[in-house]
Amino acid sequence: MQIRSDEFKERSVFAIHDANLQTALGRARYGFVGKRAQQVADLPEFEQLREEAKNLKNHVLDNLDHYLARYEQAVVASGGQVHWARDAEEARKIILGICKRVGAKTVTKGKSMVSEEIDLNEALIDNGMEVVETDLGEYIIQLAHEPPSHIIAPAVHKTKDQVSDLFEAAHGGPRKTQVPELVDEARRVLRDKYFRADVGITGGNFLVAETGSSIIVTNEGNGDLTQTLAKVHIVTSGIERVVPTLDDATLFLRLLARSATGQETETYTTISTGPRRADDLDGPEEYHVVLVDNGRSKMLAGRFRDMLRCIRCGACMNHCPVYGAVGGHAYGWVYPGPMGSVLTPLIKGLDAAYDLPNACTLNGRCQSVCPVKIPLPELLRELRHLQHQQNITPVMQKRALGIWRWVATRPKLYHALEQLAARALSGIARRGRIRRLPLAGGWTDSRDLPAPTGRTFLELWQGKRGQR
Amino acid sequence: MNAPANASGNARDAILKSVRDALRRDPLDATQVAALDARVPRHTRPAHDEDLVTRFMRKFESRAGTIERVASRDAVPAAVEAYRLAHRLPQRAAVGAALKDLAWPDGWLIHHEAAGITEALAVSRALCGIAETGSLMLASGPHSPTTHNFVPDDHVVVLETARIVDHFEDGWTELRARPEGMPRATNIISGPSRTADVEQTIQLGAHGPRRVHVILVG
Amino acid sequence: MTSSPTAGPRVGLFATCLMNLFRPNVGFSAVKLLEDAGCSVEVPASQTCCGQPGYNSGDYDAARALARQVIEAFEHFDYVVGPSGSCMATIRHDYPALFADDPQWLPRAEALSRKSFELLSFLADVRGAAVTVDARYAGTATYHDSCSGLRGLGIKGQPRALLGEVDGLKLKEMEDAEVCCGFGGTFCVKYPEISEKMVDDKVRNILATGADTLLGGDLGCLMNIAGRLKRIHAPVKVFHIAEVLAGFADGAGLADAPKESR
Ligand code: SF4
Numbered sequence: 001m002q003i004r005s006d007e008f009k010e011r012s013v014f015a016i017h018d019a020n021l022q023t024a025l026g027r028a029r030y031g032f033v034g035k036r037a038q039q040v041a042d043l044p045e046f047e048q049l050r051e052e053a054k055n056l057k058n059h060v061l062d063n064l065d066h067y068l069a070r071y072e073q074a075v076v077a078s079g080g081q082v083h084w085a086r087d088a089e090e091a092r093k094i095i096l097g098i099c100k101r102v103g104a105k106t107v108t109k110g111k112s113m114v115s116e117e118i119d120l121n122e123a124l125i126d127n128g129m130e131v132v133e134t135d136l137g138e139y140i141i142q143l144a145h146e147p148p149s150h151i152i153a154p155a156v157h158k159t160k161d162q163v164s165d166l167f168e169a170a171h172g173g174p175r176k177t178q179v180p181e182l183v184d185e186a187r188r189v190l191r192d193k194y195f196r197a198d199v200g201i202t203g204g205n206f207l208v209a210e211t212g213s214s215i216i217v218t219n220e221g222n223g224d225l226t227q228t229l230a231k232v233h234i235v236t237s238g239i240e241r242v243v244p245t246l247d248d249a250t251l252f253l254r255l256l257a258r259s260a261t262g263q264e265t266e267t268y269t270t271i272s273t274g275p276r277r278a279d280d281l282d283g284p285e286e287y288h289v290v291l292v293d294n295g296r297s298k299m300l301a302g303r304f305r306d307m308l309r310c311i312r313c314g315a316c317m318n319h320c321p322v323y324g325a326v327g328g329h330a331y332g333w334v335y336p337g338p339m340g341s342v343l344t345p346l347i348k349g350l351d352a353a354y355d356l357p358n359a360c361t362l363n364g365r366c367q368s369v370c371p372v373k374i375p376l377p378e379l380l381r382e383l384r385h386l387q388h389q390q391n392i393t394p395v396m397q398k399r400a401l402g403i404w405r406w407v408a409t410r411p412k413l414y415h416a417l418e419q420l421a422a423r424a425l426s427g428i429a430r431r432g433r434i435r436r437l438p439l440a441g442g443w444t445d446s447r448d449l450p451a452p453t454g455r456t457f458l459e460l461w462q463g464k465r466g467q468r
Numbered sequence: 469m470n471a472p473a474n475a476s477g478n479a480r481d482a483i484l485k486s487v488r489d490a491l492r493r494d495p496l497d498a499t500q501v502a503a504l505d506a507r508v509p510r511h512t513r514p515a516h517d518e519d520l521v522t523r524f525m526r527k528f529e530s531r532a533g534t535i536e537r538v539a540s541r542d543a544v545p546a547a548v549e550a551y552r553l554a555h556r557l558p559q560r561a562a563v564g565a566a567l568k569d570l571a572w573p574d575g576w577l578i579h580h581e582a583a584g585i586t587e588a589l590a591v592s593r594a595l596c597g598i599a600e601t602g603s604l605m606l607a608s609g610p611h612s613p614t615t616h617n618f619v620p621d622d623h624v625v626v627l628e629t630a631r632i633v634d635h636f637e638d639g640w641t642e643l644r645a646r647p648e649g650m651p652r653a654t655n656i657i658s659g660p661s662r663t664a665d666v667e668q669t670i671q672l673g674a675h676g677p678r679r680v681h682v683i684l685v686g
Numbered sequence: 687m688t689s690s691p692t693a694g695p696r697v698g699l700f701a702t703c704l705m706n707l708f709r710p711n712v713g714f715s716a717v718k719l720l721e722d723a724g725c726s727v728e729v730p731a732s733q734t735c736c737g738q739p740g741y742n743s744g745d746y747d748a749a750r751a752l753a754r755q756v757i758e759a760f761e762h763f764d765y766v767v768g769p770s771g772s773c774m775a776t777i778r779h780d781y782p783a784l785f786a787d788d789p790q791w792l793p794r795a796e797a798l799s800r801k802s803f804e805l806l807s808f809l810a811d812v813r814g815a816a817v818t819v820d821a822r823y824a825g826t827a828t829y830h831d832s833c834s835g836l837r838g839l840g841i842k843g844q845p846r847a848l849l850g851e852v853d854g855l856k857l858k859e860m861e862d863a864e865v866c867c868g869f870g871g872t873f874c875v876k877y878p879e880i881s882e883k884m885v886d887d888k889v890r891n892i893l894a895t896g897a898d899t900l901l902g903g904d905l906g907c908l909m910n911i912a913g914r915l916k917r918i919h920a921p922v923k924v925f926h927i928a929e930v931l932a933g934f935a936d937g938a939g940l941a942d943a944p945k946e947s948r
Contacts, residue, residue, distance in 0.1 A: 013879045024667070031668040048512050056511070065487045066496055066504055072480075078650065084480040136674055137665035153665060160667045183663060183671045190675065195585050211650050221618050221661040221676025228614045228653065239483065246640040247509040253636065254514070265601040267531070267662055268676070271654035281613040282582035283652045293483045300490035321866045325883040359877050361870025361884075362742060363833035384744030393744065401740060405748040409755060414734045418707050431943035433916050442875030446882040447913030450708060450924075450941035457701050457710035461717075461729050 001119060001147050005332030005344055005353035012326040012359070020159050021327050028156045032318040035262020036369070043258065053251050054373040057309035060243060061300060067209045067242045068291070074212025078274030080287035088118035091292045095201070095234055096123055098288055102232050104129055104198035110216065110223030111135040112203030113151055113312060114236040114292050116334040117347070120201070132193045134222035136186055143170050149328030151335060152260050152314035157327050190222070200230030200284065204237035205311070206252060207289070210245040213273040214289060217256060217266045224270055233272070233284035239291050240308040246271075252311055255371035259313040295347045303382050307342050309372040316366035316376060322359055331356060338366035338376040345383055351392045357383035415458055422452040422459075513600075513635045520599040520632045521684075527602020528682060531659030532672055535682045544626055545572050547683045548591055551624060555679070557589050566593040566611035567626060583615035590616035591624045596642050597632040597682075603658040604682065605639045607651035614653045618661075623677040625657075629686040694724035694816075698760045700768030700777070700802075703735050704905040705926075709940065712905065715932035716769045716805050722820070723813040730759040736773040741780055742871055750791075753781050757794050765812070766802040769928050770904050771835020774804040779838060804835055805928055806903055810844035819851035821933035826856040828897040829927070830888070830911065831864045832904035845903060845927050852930060860891040869910035885914045893920060899939075901927045912940040 004011070015021055040046045060067055072082045085091035091114075099107060107129050109115065121142075124131045133142040137155035141148055143166040148154030155163070163182055168175040171189060176182050194200075202223045204214035214235045216223045227233040243249050257263045276283035299308055317323040317337025328336035332353070333344045341356040357380040366376045387393050407414050428434060429451030437444045488495065496504070516523060525535050538547050544567070552559065563572075565580040572578050583590055592612050594604045604625050608614045617623060633639055636656075643650060661676030672678055697720050705712045713729075720727045737752030756777065760766045768774050781795040809817050827849070835841040849857055868874060868884025875881075888911055892900055900915070900922055902908045912924035923939035938944050 009877070012877070016879050016883050027668050031664075043514055045512050045514050052511050056509075062491065063496070063504055064491070065484045066501060068484065068487070070505075084483050086479050086482055090479060134675065135665070136663045140665065153668075155665055156668075158666075160669075163666050179666045179669045179671050182666055183674055187673065187675055191585060213650065213654075219661070220663045220665075220674035222674070224614070224618045224653075224655065225675055228618065239487075244504075244507065245509050246643070247511065247637050250636045250640075251509075251511040261664070264527070265603060265656075265658050267658050267660070269603075269656040269658075271650075271656075273650040273652055273654070275652065277609070277652055279610045280608065280652055281580075281610060282615045283608060291483070293486065297483055297486035297490050300487060301492075305490075321868070321884050321887070322880055325880050325887075359873070359880065361833070361866050361868065361873045363866035363870065364837040365833070365864070365866065368837050381742060381744065384742070385746055386744070388744035388746075397743065398745075401743055401745045401748055405740060405745070405751060408734045408737075409751050411732050411734050411755075415706075415731075418703075422707055432938055433913075433941040435917075440875070442878045443913070445878055446917065447885070447910065448916040448941055450909050450912050450916075452708045453710065453944070455710065457706045457713035458729065458731065460710050461701075461713065462731070 001116065001334060003333045003344070003348050003352055005348070005356055008330055008332055008355035008359060011332065012330040015326040015330045020162060021157050024157050024159050025324060025327050028153065029318065029324045032262055036259060036315065036318070039258040039262050039264060046258070049251060049255055050371055050373055053255055053371055054309060056248055056251060057372050061240065061305060061308055064239065064242070064300065067244055068239060071207050071209040071212060071242050074209060075274070075289055076212070078212045080212065080274045080289060083288060083290045085290055085292045085294070087294050091118040091236070091290055091294070092120060092123045094290050095120060095236070096127060098232065098234060099124060099129060099199050100127065102198055106130045106132065106193060106197045107199045107201060108132050108134050108193055108197040108226045108230060109138070110200070110202035110218065110226045111138050111154065112201065112236050113334060114203055114238055115201060116148060117294060118236070118292065120236070132190065134190050134194070134226050135218070136183065136220060136222070139186055139190065140166060143167070147329070147334065149336065150314060150317060151312050157329065194225040194229045197226070197230040199232045199234060200226035201234045201236060202227050204235045204241055204289070205256065206249045207237055207242040208246055208249055208271070209242055211273055213271045215249055216270050217253070217268065219261070219267045221268055224268060227272060228283055230284055232286040232288070233275070235272070235289045237289065237291060239293050239296050256311055256313055259315040259369065259371040299346055304342070304346055304379060306374050307346070307379060309374055310339055311372060313371055315369045315371065319365045319369050321363065321365070322361070338380070342376060342379045342383065350383065350387055350390060354387065354392055357387070415456065418456050419459055422454055422456050426452045426454040513637065520634060521629050523599040524597050524602050524632045525684070527599070528659065529602070531602065533602070533659040533680045533682060535684055537684045539686070541570070541685050544683055544685065545570050548624055549573050551681055552589065555622060557622060560588065562587050562590040562616050562620065564592045564612040564616060567591060582613045583619035585619070587620045589622045589624065590620045591626065592616050594625050594627040594631065596639055597627045598636055598639050598656070599632055600635045601658055603656050605642070606655045606657065607643065607646070608653040608655070609648070609651055614655065617655050617657060618676045621673070621678045622681070623679070624681045624683060626683050626685060629684055694726060695764035697725040697727050697765045697767050698763035699727050699729045700736070700760070700766055700773060701729055701733060702768055702770045702773045702905065704909065705769060708909065709905055709926065711934055711937065712769050712926040712928050715926070715928035715934045716767070718932040718934070719805065719809060719928060720767060722818070723809055724816045725813070728763070732759045736776045738773065738776040739871060741776065741784070746784060750784050753784055753795065754791065757781070757791070757798050761794060761798055764801065765808065766798065767805055767808045769805045769926060771804045771832050771839050771841055772904050772906060774802055775834040775838035777802040804839055804841060804903065806844045806848060807839060807841050810847060819848055819931055821931055822853040823855040823930050823935055825899045826858055826897045827899040827901045827930070828858050828860045828892055828895045829863060830860070830867060830900060830902040830907060832902055832907045833866050835903050836864055841903065848931055849901070849927065855930065858895045858897050860895045862887070862891050867907045867911050869906045871906065874910060885910055889914050889918070889920065892922060897922065899923045899925065901925055901930060903927050908940055916941045
């Protein structure tokens with residue numbers, strides 16, 4: 001999708017005033033957060049698992065070339081094919097090539113963030129294929145012609161009413177208003193698509209080097225119908241998703257559902273290994289994996305390697321007060337919230353997403369829930385540092401920082417200015433507060449400024465100590 | 469290794485090279501590779517002191533699954549018939565060939581093929597149950613087609629109590645022990661299909677079965 | 687008490703920018719609490735700011751310049767203590783990171799880091815045995831956990847334990863006490879609409895408790911929340927926790943009219 005992260009400010013302001021969005025966000029926030037907290041409380045080993053998961057991911061990343069090669073061998077041994085894509089364009093070409101070769105007319109899709117990242121749907125549609133998203137949330141936003149606003153719950157920004165409208169427009173009346181009716185309607189409509197599909201595309205939560213398997217985790221079962229009923233199954237996955245063994249995958253499975261949706265496990269964990277066997281009665285005839293780099297190998301090099309530990313659970317955005325205020329669309333690209341604020345500038349360019357690393361209070365709640373302990377605030381600050389070094393930071397801000405530094409490294413001057421400010425501000429204060437202050441609209445438009453009392457602490461302290 | 473990465477056929481080498489460049493090292497040597505291949509993962513497994521059958525049942529039921537216990541395998545058809553009557557289903561089912569030998573009641577239409585779009589009921593045999601989360605593990609194959617697990621509204625799964633293992637890792641051991649190797653699909657199923665995509669309201673029967681019923685044998 | 691004030695540790699008080707300018711009473715409260723806990727307190731005049739504004743804006747050079755100044759001003763003390771989780775987390779965690787590649791300054795930064803404490807954690811964790819709270823406060827308070835103190839320094843139980851010893855004070859926890867108030871330093875002026883939404887959520891949770899007083903350990907957050915509370919004319923007093931613990935919360939709260947006037 002077209003990146004719109006440079007509109008973050010404008011879109012976040014609108015988001016705050018979008019009543020439907022605010023209703024939807026309020027509901028989601030407490031659901032996810034409360035359920036996760038319960039799961040964590042129920043599992044005394046949770047913290048230990050986080051530490052182990054962090055270490056395991058680091059181990060994999062240190063040896064990524066090895067595990068990717070082993071994984072490839074195992075896929076081939078089970079009759080599947082592995083394709084490598086350096087960037088989004090290459091990935092699209094590979095997938096399009098497979099679809100064209102088998103004469104695909106209908107392509108069903110399970111939820112895959114990588115396919116969003118590589119703009120896959122547009123490419124398939126432009127080539128005359130019918131593309132059907134089968135995850136209910138993805139289906140809803142496909143009908144709405146919108147990108148996902150959350151990596152786990154793509155339609156989390158939609159109210160039931162809005163879903164009713166979308167379904168009525170797409171499927172005809174009578175308009176359904178109850179959740180069970182809506183879910184049933186989607187079930188009925190999509191049934192037919194699964195059985196007609198030529199190609200089924202899913203993501204891969206984990207790729208297992210030991211067995212050459214891809215693992216997906218879902219609640220709906222749509223990913224399974226997608227990959228079982230189509231003639232060809234294509235898995236799209238980032239290169240960082242490989243894990244050494246099934247036992248290693250288990251460590252992440254224990255963390256993923258708890259962190260993502262606050263469940264002990266999702267309903268379906270599916271391990272797919274190669275195409276249909278000779279004596280199988282169902283399953284795809286071809287099994288392909290497209291391994292996408294798209295900037296990931298570069299991230300391995302430096303400070304941002306930590307980000308490659310991400311297992312896409314969404315906990316960071318569920319706990320982010322900024323995401324909770326503005327929702328996912330304001331972030332302007334595929335990945336929203338804290339993880340997106342790190343990934344988007346790294347994949348799409350520092351200047352394409354200036355605001356993302358900056359629109360954060362560095363409150364650290366994301367890091368405290370991240371199942372693989374990614375130091376998200378530190379990475380965001382590091383991106384600010386790069387912006388500063390590369391002169392992407394606005395000139396006015398840089399200048400202000402320069403002045404601040406110059407003054408703050410001169411204690412006498414600094415204290416004199418603070419004394420002046422204390423007097424000036426207390427002079428214009430009314431009843432202990434200042435309601436409006438020139439050049440400080442960012443503060444006083446929505447808040448009073450508590451007024452100083454006239455003397456600074458250091459001033460008073462020196463006076464007091466002098467009297468002793 | 470240093471071939472110019474122009475043709476797309478070189479993507480693999482280019483990516484692996486880019487990975488090594490980022491890691492600032494050459495390909496691993498034979499000793500290092502051997503060490504990685506010999507690595508044995510040891511991760512913490514959630515501890516519990518429950519009996520495996522009790523835990524399996526408690527966890528499975530907590531996720532809206534239903535369970536009936538029968539004494540022996542012979543009792544399975546009668547239990548399926550009772551389930552059918554209770555849910556007013558037709559006398560028709562896709563039954564995994566693993567359960568072919570059971571004596572199905574008269575009047576039943578049984579087939580062992582993949583499930584079709586109108587399939588209402590499937591009966592499968594689980595490879596094992598996982599007590600940790602109360603999950604069923606089913607391995608695809610000629611005796612247990614994957615479509616049985618997802619297409620029908622009602623899925624009845626036969627599980628022997630002796631086949632309930634403790635953790636996921638014990639389930640992997642079962643998989644590795646299969647002479648035919650990894651199945652195409654290994655489905656770990658924890659209750660009926662569900663979604664919370666409309667206003668966070670949990671709704672069962674999103675795309676997969678609306679009901680999953682376990683017949684626990686033994 | 688085993689040690690007399692003179693025999694106790696020498697503490698350098700880190701007078702945070704906001705405290706120095708807006709709320710001297712917090713500084714005097716901190717001094718009282720530290721002296722009551724058996725410390726001798728000094729306030730170096732060569733200090734200004736911990737450097738966090740530069741650090742969080744990505745200007746690491748500016749942050750280092752300020753950090754060196756703080757290290758020089760405070761390294762001869764037994765402890766550095768400040769009434770802010772945010773500034774003290776910067777000194778404790780960020781200084782060593784800032785000088786990671788500087789063999790000359792790294793040891794000094796690490797040494798300072800080890801003896802730097804936020805006021806409440808210092809009182810409870812370091813001087814625990816010597817601390818007795820002797821204060822009265824008639825009212826029901828709710829406590830906002832500031833993010834840096836909470837997640838950076840693990841401050842959660844200490845303020846509550848100390849407040850438990852204040853005569854007459856009733857503590858009522860708010861929903862989402864651990865969620866950011868939307869201050870975030872320059873964040874609140876760079877993204878005022880988002881900040882306003884966040885502080886509104888915070889204010890709603892505060893008001894839902896029915897408490898008449900909001901307490902916290904960081905003036906940045908408290909000024910933000912007080913500013914919003916006053917803008918909507920909410921009758922909630924706002925104090926830094928040190929003011930209450932020291933028994934100095936008898937004057938006007940943040941952004942309230944001075945008691946003498948009118
Ligand atoms: S950064 Fe951490 S919390 Fe956020 S999606 Fe990734 S793994 Fe989950």
